[in-house]
Amino acid sequence: MPSTADIRILLIDSQRLFLTGLSALMASEPGLVVIGQANNRIEALDGARLMPDVILLELILENESGLDFLPDLLRIATEARIVVLTGTLDFNLHLRAVRLGAVGVVPKTEPSSTLFKAIRKVHTGEVWLNRAIMAAVISDLFRESGLEKPHPEAAKIASLTERELEVITLIGEGRKNKQIAARLFISEATVRHHLTSIFEKLGVSDRLELIIYAYQHGLATLPNQSATDKRSIELGETSHDA
Secondary structure (H helix, E strand, O other): OOOOOOEEEEEEOOOHHHHHHHHHHHHOOOOEEEEEEEOOHHHHHHHHOOOOOEEEEOOEOOOOEHHHOHHHHHHHOOOOEEEEEEOOOOHHHHHHHHHHOOOEEEEOOOOHHHHHHHHHHHHOOOEEEEHHHHHHHHHHHHHHHOOOOOOOOHHHHHOOOHHHHHHHHHHHOOOOHHHHHHHHOOOHHHHHHHHHHHHHHHOOOOHHHHHHHHHHOOOOOOOOOOOOOOOEEEEOOOOOOO
16 A cells, blocks of 8 residues: 555556556555556546656657647646656657646656656656756746846845855756755755745745746856757755755
8 A cells, every 4th residue: 555655656658568567667666656557648637637746658659649638637637747758859849748847858768767766856846857958948938038128026136145146046057955055065954944035035936946037037047058968957846845
């Protein structure tokens, strides 16, 4: 029987043998529990009603695309985090999935340890995306908001302390809490305290929102990464584990 601490996972892929093998693999991994498998849209939407914590979604299904019902999965399983686990390396498909609400992309060529790490990261509110996708998503937001326009956030930004601004700068570089603590010669607990304060002042709920906000309002510099850069950027989470 699953523990309340277990991460409940829904698997969606049209390859039944792959699902069987992945389920068996996850059964041996502590803290991960597969609560359902789906081969198509109908089964996937039924599975979403089980309220999984994480949904692993293949984009290329037998007679349809996972992109077509990705938003429906999120409407049903409102707290679920979707990770694209796919055999396609098409960057544009990955980017479309993220724009529709996916928070992670893991190619099937990655080792199982990478997949398990991604699942745990997104479950705590982080994202698992390479820098090329992050840069594209942030560029979208730049175009939508227009950086040249005066923004109404001046009072919020003015309320930030010098140390909080330093923390934001380091987050913009993709630093983790441990790295930020080492750079600023403070404890990780103090970093979390600063993040909680920053989230409250700026009205953001997690690190992904913070980094987007920082890029939009000039508090961090957009990383200049090529589309072939496959290194993952791990963006931390809500104030629970800030």
